[in-house]
Amino acid sequence: MGLTPPYVAAAVLLDGADIAFQHLILGCEPGEVRMGLRVRAVWDDDSGGISHFAPTGEPDAAYESYARHL
Numbered sequence: 001m002g003l004t005p006p007y008v009a010a011a012v013l014l015d016g017a018d019i020a021f022q023h024l025i026l027g028c029e030p031g032e033v034r035m036g037l038r039v040r041a042v043w044d045d046d047s048g049g050i051s052h053f054a055p056t057g058e059p060d061a062a063y064e065s066y067a068r069h070l
Contacts, residue, residue: 008033012053013066020069027054035070036060 011020038058044051
């Protein structure tokens with residue numbers, strides 16, 4: 001995947017997980033990415049893996065749900 005800057009690579013913490021991992025956040029302006037932003041996986045049909053994450057439009061996660069991972 002060739003990306004043209006600007007783009008965001010962020011720490012993604014899945015609900016119920018103990019460890020965050022770095023991945024791309026696409027589907028919104030870079031300035032819209034923030035802590036607590038709810039995202040969903042976007043799958044790559046060719047590889048069967050995750051291509052990137054995109055905002056869900058749901059309300060942000062509560063700070064308390066990810067604070068201990070900062």
